[in-house]
Amino acid sequence: MPVRIATWNVNSxxxxxxxVVDWLQRADIDVLALQEIKCRDDQxxxxxxxxxxxxxxxHGFNQWNGxxxxxxxxxxxxxxxxxxxxxxxxxxxxxxxxxxxxxxAATVGDGIRVWSLYVPNGRDLADPHYPYKLAWLDRLRAATxxxxxxxxxxxxxxxxxxxxxxxxxxxxxMAVFEGSTHVSQPERDAFAAFETAGLTDVVRPLIPTGYxxxxxxxxxxxxxxxxxxxxxxxxxxxxDLVTGASIERNERKxxxxxxxxxxxxxxxxxxxxxxxxxxxx
DNA sequence: ATGTCGCTTTGAAAGCGA
Numbered sequence: 001m002p003v004r005i006a007t008w009n010v011n012s013x014x015x016x017x018x019x020v021v022d023w024l025q026r027a028d029i030d031v032l033a034l035q036e037i038k039c040r041d042d043q044x045x046x047x048x049x050x051x052x053x054x055x056x057x058x059h060g061f062n063q064w065n066g067x068x069x070x071x072x073x074x075x076x077x078x079x080x081x082x083x084x085x086x087x088x089x090x091x092x093x094x095x096x097x098x099x100x101x102x103x104x105a106a107t108v109g110d111g112i113r114v115w116s117l118y119v120p121n122g123r124d125l126a127d128p129h130y131p132y133k134l135a136w137l138d139r140l141r142a143a144t145x146x147x148x149x150x151x152x153x154x155x156x157x158x159x160x161x162x163x164x165x166x167x168x169x170x171x172x173x174m175a176v177f178e179g180s181t182h183v184s185q186p187e188r189d190a191f192a193a194f195e196t197a198g199l200t201d202v203v204r205p206l207i208p209t210g211y212x213x214x215x216x217x218x219x220x221x222x223x224x225x226x227x228x229x230x231x232x233x234x235x236x237x238x239x240d241l242v243t244g245a246s247i248e249r250n251e252r253k254x255x256x257x258x259x260x261x262x263x264x265x266x267x268x269x270x271x272x273x274x275x276x277x278x279x280x281x
Numbered sequence: 282a283t284g285t286c287g288c289t290t291t292g293a294a295a296g297c298g299a
Contacts, residue, residue, distance in 0.1 A: 011286075015286090
């Protein structure tokens with residue numbers, strides 16, 4: 001049995017835990033990296049996941065952002081944030097700025113390292129959130145390069161909502177995005193730097209076109225006016241295991257969808273689930 | 282149409298973030 005790993009910006013896990021868990025089972029997903037859980041750790045609906053056979057590791061902070069990893073093939077060595085991660089927001093009474101909950105890693109299955117990432121939006125080219133976004137991406141790239149230098153053969157994937165559209169064809173109309181975040185050259189350069197650091201987009205070669213996000217407003221989904229901003233960037237060792245991928249466009253349909261859809265990669269490795277499966281032949 | 286969501290503060294409606 002292959003291992004199926006997905007990433008999904010769920011836009012509040014409390015608002016759609018049923019829908020997410022239902023999809024996990026329907027799509028036969030082993031590991032899910034979630035973004036925008038929009039809750040504290042104690043508010044995460046872990047019971048719904050556990051009832052379906054998934055362990056959960058969460059990194060929530062308040063009503064904003066928040067990431068998590070759900071797995072039915074084990075979770076180990078959870079890491080919250082990354083070395084050098086910039087902070088943003090209102091200073092606390094003691095003058096320090098708290099770190100946002102936008103990045104976590106876990107080792108799943110037989111030694112596969114998965115990062116769940118929610119890259120800062122940037123808001124506007126003139127907003128302080130924009131240089132924060134660029135610095136955040138640069139520090140993540142540096143931390144990733146350093147980790148890869150020490151573990152060149154580690155299968156690792158950086159997956160999540162990157163909030164960058166690397167190609168003009170990743171948005172429905174470049175004219176609409178003139179002067180906006182997500183398509184600026186510094187953002188695209190920051191994204192491309194991960195490829196220079198040795199990571200590759202393992203979905204694009206298999207699924208060359210298609211969006212992963214459609215705004216709730218202005219009938220964007222019915223008009224197919226979307227953006228491709230959710231990616232899986234993988235090390236060589238991870239990329240060599242990838243045998244398939246999908247963008248789950250149907251998950252944008254129906255009742256109370258997230259504005260993002262899941263992106264799935266399938267790996268040619270033995271699932272730990274196989275070990276305790278009874279032999280029936 | 283800055284046209285929809287989800288969360289929070291607050292006790293119905295507004296602010297924030299995306």
